[in-house]
Amino acid sequence: MPEASETRVRTDDGRVRTDGGEAETDTAGADDVALDPWGSSTVSDYRKLFEEFGIEEFDELLDEVPNPHYLMRRGVIFGHRDYRPVADAMRNGDDFAVLSGFMPTGDPHIGHKLVFDEIIWHQQQGGDAYGLIADLEAHSARGLSWGEIDEHARDYLLSLIALGFDAEDGELYRQSDNRELQDLAFELGSKANFSEFEAIYGFGGETSVSHMQSVVTQMADILYPQLENPKPTVIPVGPDQDPHVRLARDLASRMRFFGVTEAYASFELDDAEKELVAACYEHLDPDEFDDHDLRCVHVADYLDDATPETLDELGVVAASDVVASARAKLDEAGMEPLRPRVRFLDRNATEEAFDALVEAIDGEKRVFDEHVDTFELSAEEAEELARQVEIENGGYGFLPPSSIYHRFMTGLTGGKMSSSIPASHISLLDDPQEGYDKVRSATTGGRETADLQRELGGEADKCPVYELYAYLLSGDDDEFAKEVYDECVGGERLCGGCKEQAAELMREFLEDHQEKREEAEELLDSLDIDLDSKRRGPGGEH
Numbered sequence: 001m002p003e004a005s006e007t008r009v010r011t012d013d014g015r016v017r018t019d020g021g022e023a024e025t026d027t028a029g030a031d032d033v034a035l036d037p038w039g040s041s042t043v044s045d046y047r048k049l050f051e052e053f054g055i056e057e058f059d060e061l062l063d064e065v066p067n068p069h070y071l072m073r074r075g076v077i078f079g080h081r082d083y084r085p086v087a088d089a090m091r092n093g094d095d096f097a098v099l100s101g102f103m104p105t106g107d108p109h110i111g112h113k114l115v116f117d118e119i120i121w122h123q124q125q126g127g128d129a130y131g132l133i134a135d136l137e138a139h140s141a142r143g144l145s146w147g148e149i150d151e152h153a154r155d156y157l158l159s160l161i162a163l164g165f166d167a168e169d170g171e172l173y174r175q176s177d178n179r180e181l182q183d184l185a186f187e188l189g190s191k192a193n194f195s196e197f198e199a200i201y202g203f204g205g206e207t208s209v210s211h212m213q214s215v216v217t218q219m220a221d222i223l224y225p226q227l228e229n230p231k232p233t234v235i236p237v238g239p240d241q242d243p244h245v246r247l248a249r250d251l252a253s254r255m256r257f258f259g260v261t262e263a264y265a266s267f268e269l270d271d272a273e274k275e276l277v278a279a280c281y282e283h284l285d286p287d288e289f290d291d292h293d294l295r296c297v298h299v300a301d302y303l304d305d306a307t308p309e310t311l312d313e314l315g316v317v318a319a320s321d322v323v324a325s326a327r328a329k330l331d332e333a334g335m336e337p338l339r340p341r342v343r344f345l346d347r348n349a350t351e352e353a354f355d356a357l358v359e360a361i362d363g364e365k366r367v368f369d370e371h372v373d374t375f376e377l378s379a380e381e382a383e384e385l386a387r388q389v390e391i392e393n394g395g396y397g398f399l400p401p402s403s404i405y406h407r408f409m410t411g412l413t414g415g416k417m418s419s420s421i422p423a424s425h426i427s428l429l430d431d432p433q434e435g436y437d438k439v440r441s442a443t444t445g446g447r448e449t450a451d452l453q454r455e456l457g458g459e460a461d462k463c464p465v466y467e468l469y470a471y472l473l474s475g476d477d478d479e480f481a482k483e484v485y486d487e488c489v490g491g492e493r494l495c496g497g498c499k500e501q502a503a504e505l506m507r508e509f510l511e512d513h514q515e516k517r518e519e520a521e522e523l524l525d526s527l528d529i530d531l532d533s534k535r536r537g538p539g540g541e542h
Helices: 047-053 057-066 083-094 110-124 135-142 146-162 178-188 194-201 209-226 237-257 271-283 296-304 306-313 320-333 351-360 380-391 432-440 450-454 464-473 479-488 495-526
Strands: 076-079 095-101 128-133 171-174 233-237 256-262 340-344 365-367 371-374 404-405
Touching: 047 237, 057 076, 057 083, 076 237, 083 479, 095 110, 095 209, 110 128, 110 146, 110 233, 110 404, 110 464, 128 146, 128 209, 128 371, 135 146, 146 171, 146 464, 146 495, 178 209, 178 237, 194 209, 209 233, 209 237, 233 237, 237 404, 256 380, 271 306, 271 320, 296 320, 296 450, 340 380, 351 380, 432 495, 464 479, 464 495
Parallel strands: 095 128, 095 233, 128 171, 233 404
Antiparallel strands: 076 404, 256 340, 340 371, 365 371
């Protein structure tokens, strides 16, 4: 969620714009958008995530999500990576899953509640739900003892259940106790290497092996819901966890037996070359050539005379080196017919799986040593066939996991909310009166005096107390959240009364939550999850 110095622009209906809006302060270079899963990462300008990492704006698909959660409606969930398959599955009643994990390094607090709520909401929409305790990560990356981990793990699970997670329908587990997960991590490790860990996470010679192992375990966590049945899966996280999501998507692809791509001849084209050749195929008329057949050499000759005007006519933007490389490949292919086809690339297939794929493809096809071309299947049909053959022949058939990203929550004292600064956050275990007192003492976005507040209005977009209303205290009531915002910026609402109302609501929330935690104790004890670790050893890497 945003730093207190960030200004967020709102749409006409009061929602926070998920592109971050135009900041009043100069955020150039802020954080260098360094996403570190184990650091104290903050993001001062969320737009940079769209530009530099390819995270997509959630607003663009909000209308495709049935019954969207209020965190989505209010722009708290601001971005996603490939969430559309999950939204489609929800609308169509198809299988999908949600998973997120918690590193038990301290008490669960209201920042963690965002992720709890996202898991629970997806479960309520019909998804298979998974909540995990990242105890291997806590031990190896943060150096916690197993006794400390045991204590905190119980607290996270109790809060998750108390907030509405259906533990009898979903699955809760600890990384250290899940053998299927560890077996999957071992397999994924064969597709990862140290050089990419170095590039993604900054690992070096001093990084412990167990820390590296914990990363592969997290990759297995992300793909775990697909072990029995490949399905769209969403991972709700803060943007600092995006490096894990990107690596998991890469590993899911590397584990596949077959890659599916579109092609135009027996040789391979890169994406830019393919776009150029596709445009040529659509533009050129085969009847203009002697045998009424479009051949590779014909397109090569056409590109040999290509000018900027030619490319404009084709509707493509291609650098001169792309034109030259595509032309060279086409010229070498000579009189081979240029025909669109779907290609199955052999990535990891066994001989038996490759033969089974060839047998399963109906209609015209061309079989090569390391790929098969089909002329009668769409790319979507080919993807489904490749996955089916893979699963029938001992593969996983993983779909690329999706993710959604929520804003970092501002600490009650300003700056980032931190578990190590008690006054900056409200623990879900805090005494209700203590929660009340923390809100009453919180920093606000108010003006220096009441008269200025009435004249200029408050700065709700810079106010940690308003965030409490928007992200937690208003619940599903959008009108109430908007009313608080409008009264603040309109000068009608003064900080003293606003904080008093928020403090009372926080006390009520904590009282209710802790009653439900007590009710969840018996259920948690009945689950097949060991909260008393038998592991021994000192803390891990600090």
